[in-house]
Amino acid sequence: MQKAQNKLAIMACHSKISKFVYPGPGKPLDIRQVDGQYEVFTLVEKTVKQNLMKILTTETSTVYTESLLAGTIAMALCYIARILRTKTPGLKINSRILTVTGSGDSASQYMNYMNVFFTAQKQNVVIDVCALDQHLSLLQQGCDITNGLYLRIPQIQGLLQYLLWVFLPEPPVRQKLVLPPPVKVDYRAACFCHRELIDVGYVCSVCLSIFCKFSPICTTCHTVFKIPGPLTVKSKKKKIKL
Amino acid sequence: MVNVMKGILVKCDPAMKQFLLHLDETLKLGRKFIIQDLDDSHLFISSDILESLQTKIDDLMDQISFPMNEKDK
């Protein structure tokens, strides 16, 4: 909408799968004009409705676990990488990912999230997060790392307005507009053994993985650590006066 | 009484200005054309000499540049 050269992709995910909603798999729909809407918008609308319906109706299980958000962001990053690879040389593309989610925080996916965020940072992809329900500290960290915007919507009725006001402008324009200031981020890490957020812990000096309790072998890189003994006090050397 | 004269204001770098002064002194264009020397980079000249002046400048530029590639003919 903003520029003719912009491209769009939409994905959806829940606890079992993550899928591309637009551009959908298979051939694009053949649409004819039925009203004054811009044809590309009509195509997007119809495709999204159709694919979302398919996803919602084929989901039959009643077991609810956490949503596979990290995996979906990873798929989105792959898509961006593919577009970058097939573009004409000399062309600069800025990409950003907007995540609209109603899920809660999931410390069990901590590693995946961190991998995804650091990859996005390397690829200069901006990740914005729109949290509908709960406060998501992990995703907030991601926004902070990639220079994106994190917003928790107080009223769901105002969703469109928040989306238009805050998330529509591209990153270069954002500094010209007055937008919600970044909130203080909770940078607590999660320990690798229990996936719980901790303040103080042990760090392996080889692979930098975090543990809440001391363990003689690091589970990630299998380095062996000696049990530290009591600290010995060195006797001071007596200075010999000449 | 104030002196009023019609002509052309020429803005150039000091080196070019010296060249123009040289052309003027040695009457290379047939006559003197500088009405007034304004400052280091500006001159006021008469208007009808413009075309032959441009030709002389082009000649000068041709003289001081050397072709980079000699054709293999």
Place this chain on the structure above:
Amino acid sequence: MADNGIGTSHQANTALIQASNLECKNLYDYLRTRPSTLLDRLYNHPAICLAVYRELPEIARQYVIRILFVEQPVPQAVVASWCHQSYSKEHTHVCQVLSDLFVWHEAPIPGGLPGWILNSTFKRNLKTALLGGGKPWSMSSALEADNKARDVSFLDGYSAERWECVLHYMVGSQQQEGISADAVRILLHAGLMKRDEDDGSPVITRQGFQFLLLDRQAQVWHFLLQYLDTVEQRGLDLGECLTFLFQLSFSTLGKDYSTEGMSQGLLIFLQHLREFGLVYQRKRKAGRFYPTRLALNITCSQNKGVPVLEEDAPKGYIIVETNYRVYAYTDSNLQVALLGLFTELLYRFPNVVVGIITRESVRQALRGGITSEQIIGYLKQHIHSQMLSGDNKNALPPTVLDQIKLWELERNRLIYSEGVLYSQFLSQADFNALKQYAQQTGCLIWSNKEKRTMVVNKTGHDDRKKLEIEECVKIYPNIYNRNLPNEIWCDDADHEHCIEAFQRFCPRHFIIDMMFVKSTTWPVCQF
């Protein structure tokens, strides 16, 4: 090569002083010159609202989308608070742009503060373009599938062939058949070609060369703007044509659209577009047409060299080496002719052309009116992908680019401006007063306080002359402005008295060629 029409030396002077360059208006500039009634009509169509929206500056787009769904006027102070303090100048510029285009206008809010409200037609139709509703602009939903459907590559080939016909004609290569008289007329009107004095046949002008080196989208847009200027003379309706053009630019490539319901004028317009390669129709009376790539997104070519993300964009074919050699892997006559404008072609093979960029060839181009920017832009546009896959920053050898720019600067060592020199002021106060006046009216070119000399450009001088004469006539009862506009006459039988009056008056004012025509009855003073 291009002849600047050097006839008398005065013409040459003007040519040297005011070289006119190709002016490409963007959508905003074009619409600003149209009357507001036309804009009102245009805003009734969703496609135009979307096109205008896309062309707005970044911040303007944010403002518009924010108040799109708001029914009441929004206070101006609130809108101003949306923009960061340090960018307030941009904010005022953006407000001006939006008012110029009649996208919004001032409206008071209850409480008395000034507010902005979106133009209701614009608002309604932009919402239609975004969300749906309203009428479709072509009756395509009733169209059956075309049994002789054309695919995208055919359309691309067709549009390239037709457009290049026009370009070939401009360059004068006799390869293609000529183009229609209509197209020639548009080229002449646009100033891209002009009638040669000798044989009346059209020859390309300076602006024509610059046009040739633009990228295709920019060429199409510029050409269409010129065409739209002549549209009224042909009896077509400008609003209708503009609307159709924008609707076309938002259509989808490869789909066919129906011609049902289009007025006679629009059908003629469609035939012209068919000739230039913007649409494809199998026959004149076929009930459907296919827009080609040239017609899509015509208005978004304003950002210089924004490449398209399409996978099948035209491939680059030029390689430039650091020894000033140019290798162009092409066999198209047009591309070879364009290269020949600024390089010296050495060899030509079936699939490659070798040329060399020399001082002479570049100077020739510069004399023809092409600027170094355009040459470099053209090379960058068509650069071979292999040169880009290396180091992105220095795709073209910087030595070559710098040298082209230097060759251009070499020609511009002298800058000329026609003007009038005022010197030998009697008092510093006079000098200061006149200098200030000249600065205010914007015609001061150069001044030096110590020497009490200044140069004013010609228009300023002419204005000043007029003012002086008016003042003179007002003050002195016996002085008239008769005959020539730069002469004043004195009515007084006492010549000496007149001369004294002149001399008293003249030191404070500026007279060239003060001439006392003693042979006539009345002394005359010429300014």
